[in-house]
Amino acid sequence: MKKVGIAGYGITPFTKEDKKIESILFESTKSLLENNPKISKNNIDAVLVSTNNNSKYLSPILSEMMGIQPKIAHSVENLCNSGTNSIVSAFSYVASGLADMVLVSGAERYDSPGQILEWDNSRGEFKHPIFWASIFTSSYKRQFAVSDEQLALVSVKNHAQAQNNPNAISKKTYSIQDVINSKIITGDLKLLDCSRSCTGSASIILASDEMIKQITDQPIWISGIGQKTTSAGFTKNESFNSMESTKIASHTALQMANKKIQDVDVAEIHDAFSVCEPMALEAIGFSKNGEGLNLVKELYDKKDYKINPRGGLIGSGHPLGATGIAQTIEITQQLESNAKNRQIENAKVGLVHNMSAAATSSTVLVLEK
Amino acid sequence: MKKVGIAGYGITPFTKEDKKIESILFESTKSLLENNPKISKNNIDAVLVSTNNNSKYLSPILSEMMGIQPKIAHSVENLCNSGTNSIVSAFSYVASGLADMVLVSGAERYDSPGQILEWDNSRGEFKHPIFWASIFTSSYKRQFAVSDEQLALVSVKNHAQAQNNPNAISKKTYSIQDVINSKIITGDLKLLDCSRSCTGSASIILASDEMIKQITDQPIWISGIGQKTTSAGFTKNESFNSMESTKIASHTALQMANKKIQDVDVAEIHDAFSVCEPMALEAIGFSKNGEGLNLVKELYDKKDYKINPRGGLIGSGHPLGATGIAQTIEITQQLESNAKNRQIENAKVGLVHNMSAAATSSTVLVLEK
Numbered sequence: 001m002k003k004v005g006i007a008g009y010g011i012t013p014f015t016k017e018d019k020k021i022e023s024i025l026f027e028s029t030k031s032l033l034e035n036n037p038k039i040s041k042n043n044i045d046a047v048l049v050s051t052n053n054n055s056k057y058l059s060p061i062l063s064e065m066m067g068i069q070p071k072i073a074h075s076v077e078n079l080c081n082s083g084t085n086s087i088v089s090a091f092s093y094v095a096s097g098l099a100d101m102v103l104v105s106g107a108e109r110y111d112s113p114g115q116i117l118e119w120d121n122s123r124g125e126f127k128h129p130i131f132w133a134s135i136f137t138s139s140y141k142r143q144f145a146v147s148d149e150q151l152a153l154v155s156v157k158n159h160a161q162a163q164n165n166p167n168a169i170s171k172k173t174y175s176i177q178d179v180i181n182s183k184i185i186t187g188d189l190k191l192l193d194c195s196r197s198c199t200g201s202a203s204i205i206l207a208s209d210e211m212i213k214q215i216t217d218q219p220i221w222i223s224g225i226g227q228k229t230t231s232a233g234f235t236k237n238e239s240f241n242s243m244e245s246t247k248i249a250s251h252t253a254l255q256m257a258n259k260k261i262q263d264v265d266v267a268e269i270h271d272a273f274s275v276c277e278p279m280a281l282e283a284i285g286f287s288k289n290g291e292g293l294n295l296v297k298e299l300y301d302k303k304d305y306k307i308n309p310r311g312g313l314i315g316s317g318h319p320l321g322a323t324g325i326a327q328t329i330e331i332t333q334q335l336e337s338n339a340k341n342r343q344i345e346n347a348k349v350g351l352v353h354n355m356s357a358a359a360t361s362s363t364v365l366v367l368e369k
Numbered sequence: 370m371k372k373v374g375i376a377g378y379g380i381t382p383f384t385k386e387d388k389k390i391e392s393i394l395f396e397s398t399k400s401l402l403e404n405n406p407k408i409s410k411n412n413i414d415a416v417l418v419s420t421n422n423n424s425k426y427l428s429p430i431l432s433e434m435m436g437i438q439p440k441i442a443h444s445v446e447n448l449c450n451s452g453t454n455s456i457v458s459a460f461s462y463v464a465s466g467l468a469d470m471v472l473v474s475g476a477e478r479y480d481s482p483g484q485i486l487e488w489d490n491s492r493g494e495f496k497h498p499i500f501w502a503s504i505f506t507s508s509y510k511r512q513f514a515v516s517d518e519q520l521a522l523v524s525v526k527n528h529a530q531a532q533n534n535p536n537a538i539s540k541k542t543y544s545i546q547d548v549i550n551s552k553i554i555t556g557d558l559k560l561l562d563c564s565r566s567c568t569g570s571a572s573i574i575l576a577s578d579e580m581i582k583q584i585t586d587q588p589i590w591i592s593g594i595g596q597k598t599t600s601a602g603f604t605k606n607e608s609f610n611s612m613e614s615t616k617i618a619s620h621t622a623l624q625m626a627n628k629k630i631q632d633v634d635v636a637e638i639h640d641a642f643s644v645c646e647p648m649a650l651e652a653i654g655f656s657k658n659g660e661g662l663n664l665v666k667e668l669y670d671k672k673d674y675k676i677n678p679r680g681g682l683i684g685s686g687h688p689l690g691a692t693g694i695a696q697t698i699e700i701t702q703q704l705e706s707n708a709k710n711r712q713i714e715n716a717k718v719g720l721v722h723n724m725s726a727a728a729t730s731s732t733v734l735v736l737e738k
Contacts, residue, residue, distance in 0.1 A: 001466050047598075054423045056483050057448045060601035060730050071621070073598040073730055074447035074454040079426045085443040088467070089458055095465035097370050098457070098594065114425050225467065229416075229442040232429035252440070361429050361442055 005219035008036035014200035014317035045099035046072035050106035051321035052114025083324020084363035107201035108319035139240035162311025169317030195313035224257030224366030234358030268327035374588035377405035383569035383686035414468035415441035419475035420690035421483025452693020453732035476570035477688035508609035531680025538686030564682035593626030593735030603727030637696035
């Protein structure tokens with residue numbers, strides 16, 4: 001397969017601002033082009049927009065705003081992992097030879113229609129993701145005898161780590177007691193266990209081996225891709241305390257990259273809710289089943305930012321269509337040694353985990369220097 | 370580049386029925402699998418849904434309904450050429466080696482939100498495609514001194530040809546006077562000049578060279594792909610009587626396939642409105658500028674179905690996300706000699722032209738035996 005790398009990126013702050021989807025797509029793409037003066041708009045063969053926004057034709061609209069006339073132009077949607085689906089689609093355009101350079105721009109508004117699963121009539125009134133998250137939390141705590149305090153540490157850690165991320169929505173740290181005492185959303189879920197919907201955009205450029213050398217001396221390569229969709233509804237999951245699609249996707253991605261989990265120096269994990277972080281760590285193989293929270297504690301005690309250095313979804317905010325792209329940018333910055341006070345020392349291999357709808361669909365990417 | 374072919378297809382009638390988007394996606398996919406018993410669901414690596422519908426997560430939903438657990442799953446949207454964009458995306462997944470077999474399923478409801486360009490505030494009240502079509506019609510008629518009678522023949526021809534297409538929405542033929550006397554929509558546009566929004570779905574399977582041989586002895590290959598987006602708004606067009614993006618896309622597609630326009634035996638042309646057919650015929654190179662309607666008349670007089678054998682969008686109906694896929698199925702059936710009473714004799718090379726929003730974005734595919 002042809003080598004495909006990351007040639008540049010741009011990102012906006014994640015906020016609660018009421019901005020038009022077009023404006024934030026423009027903002028992150030403008031920042032990308034300003035950060036990378038060697039990228040010529042004329043070389044951009046494809047523009048993919050990742051969003052759950054109901055607006056149509058956003059790729060041609062973004063292209064026109066930026067002065068790009070691409071060959072390939074379309075939007076991509078798959079709820080919360082739209083971002084990595086767009087990146088994999090861009091990868092395939094380059095690897096197939098249909099494009100040499102692809103702009104992927106993801107954006108969401110705080111009021112995204114992807115947040116409430118209106119289409120699924122089988123859910124009755126239980127259309128908000130908090131309901132599956134609540135069932136997962138209850139199941140995971142029972143199965144592995146996990147206390148509220150243990151679980152709350154995910155939120156404590158990720159809010160703390162977000163303080164080093166200037167684009168994060170979270171501007172505060174919280175104690176374990178703050179998390180436990182935060183507003184009760186369901187019996188098992190507190191407000192601070194939840195990632196927040198927000199307004200934000202993230203853009204990235206993928207390019208072929210030949211093209212990328214004209215732009216940067218230290219490209220970051222996408223060496224592993226794994227994807228799996230097991231179902232559309234979480235009641236079909238094997239259990240409520242494990243993530244089958246994530247397990248398959250990470251196995252495939254590591255195999256493609258010819259890497260072991262021990263080789264991974266830094267990872268972005270899709271912590272849409274607190275319980276997702278240990279479940280994903282276990283599915284990916286960072287921890288044994290039921291031991292994900294031990295790793296969270298170990299890293300927190302050591303002040304090791306290996307997992308979710310930018311603060312995860314809980315600390316950074318979760319603008320659905322932008323999330324997978326923002327995660328990929330974080331790992332890229334880590335591997336470039338550009339992550340400032342979030343930097344993991346000597347990071348050579350990174351992993352991105354991005355999922356949708358109770359882990360019924362997962363993407364895992366492996367990135368390398 | 371790896372060879373990618375068409376391994377199977379399924380389609381629903383195009384109607385005005387009030388069906389759920391999930392139901393019609395299911396219907397065409399079910400028909401595809403029933404028509405192709407050698408396709409194993411376990412070999413389907415990717416499921417792409419093409420639609421302008423606002424429902425999210427449709428690819429995992431369709432996958433679950435069909436009993437497919439794909440690796441890659443997402444929706445694709447780019448207004449009226451969503452269908453061919455999905456096919457090109459599927460092509461790239463196969464050609465890159467990320468997938469061996471991809472299901473592409475397109476669907477739309479009669480009340481699609483892609484029909485009214487709500488997002489474009491620069492249009493004022495002129496949000497319906499009839500406004501650009503009206504300006505195009507007026508400009509084309511003035512530029513090339515075209516009469517109402519000459520233009521009306523596009524609708525007459527395509528309604529007539531649709532009578533051989535059992536899935537077409539049109540069940541009637543019309544005379545030139547019927548078209549001219551049909552309801553006035555704008556000063557330049559009559560009701561019978563317009564393709565109709567409808568409810569319908571079309572599904573297609575793309576597969577690699579190795580995989581396709583297990584399924585069919587006579588695969589149809591996608592040998593040429595051309596795409597271009599020039600802008601998002603038609604006021605940026607070079608002129609209102611030519612299609613720049615179509616010109617570039619068809620040039621690229623024919624070049625990739627190493628074919629000349631004279632080699633093309635049969636073509637699907639995106640006749641969203643009457644005037645689009647001659648304009649596209651000229652942009653693609655079937656006719657010189659201003660002479661597209663001469664070709665329409667010549668073919669009509671000879672009862673030659675070469676252009677839009679299934680009745681085009683005007684005769685078949687235009688369920689946005691399904692249209693490009695339905696066009697590709699028609700050309701596939703022609704090349705397989707499976708087009709029954711629509712069959713072009715000895716068709717070996719076919720072309721698909723699918724565009725969006727006043728030809729601001731175009732896709733052209735070349736298909737071969």
